[in-house]
Amino acid sequence: MRGKFLTLEGGEGAGKSTNLRFIEHYLQQQGIDLVITREPGGTELGEAIRGLLLDKQYKTMTASCELLLMFAARAQHIETLIKPALAAGKWVVSDRFTDATYAYQGAARGLGFDRIAPIEDWVQQGFSPDCTFVFDLPVEIGMQRVAQRGNEVDRFEQEQLAFFEAVRQAYLLRASRSAERYCVLDAAQPLEAVQIHIKNQLNRLIEQ
Incomplete structure (x- = not known):
């Protein structure tokens, strides 16, 4: 039986890393064999x-x-890691996937969704996640959280607030267009409340 492919999306400081660990632990408790990965990345290349x-x-x-x-x-990620794992019956959970490209490059960089869609079709050939968790958070709160980490910021994290507001709105727009695939979470809530919603969605996916 094919495994399920889950992705986590959201702006900076929205709690993806923390909740990725929660999802990993919860699915393991349910006896599900899974692979944790990220984009960009996931393979040596x-x-x-x-x-x-x-x-x-x-x-x-x-x-x-x-x-x-x-x-x-x-392209490398899908063909050499994600699809083989799913075919082996494993679940794959990825920190970001194609929705991030629409949000960051399409909206925030101004390339537009129409520029991205043909490349997505060519690379993915209809392949997409079974469920995408979107951690939604006001930009100002997210950037405060990033600053509190005290880590050196990367090339994306040093962008201005308008950039991240465009990212946020793109995620919400995409989620509104395909509500059956997305689970939008209010990441400004206490962590326990967010994780209750995550657990309920995971239980629905397990039962399918």
């Missing part, structure tokens, strides 16, 4: 591309170059 994309020294990287690098990493 993908992680090398991730290094290029996040490195602040590449300030002159164009939006089109950024877009194509994202899909180059994704």
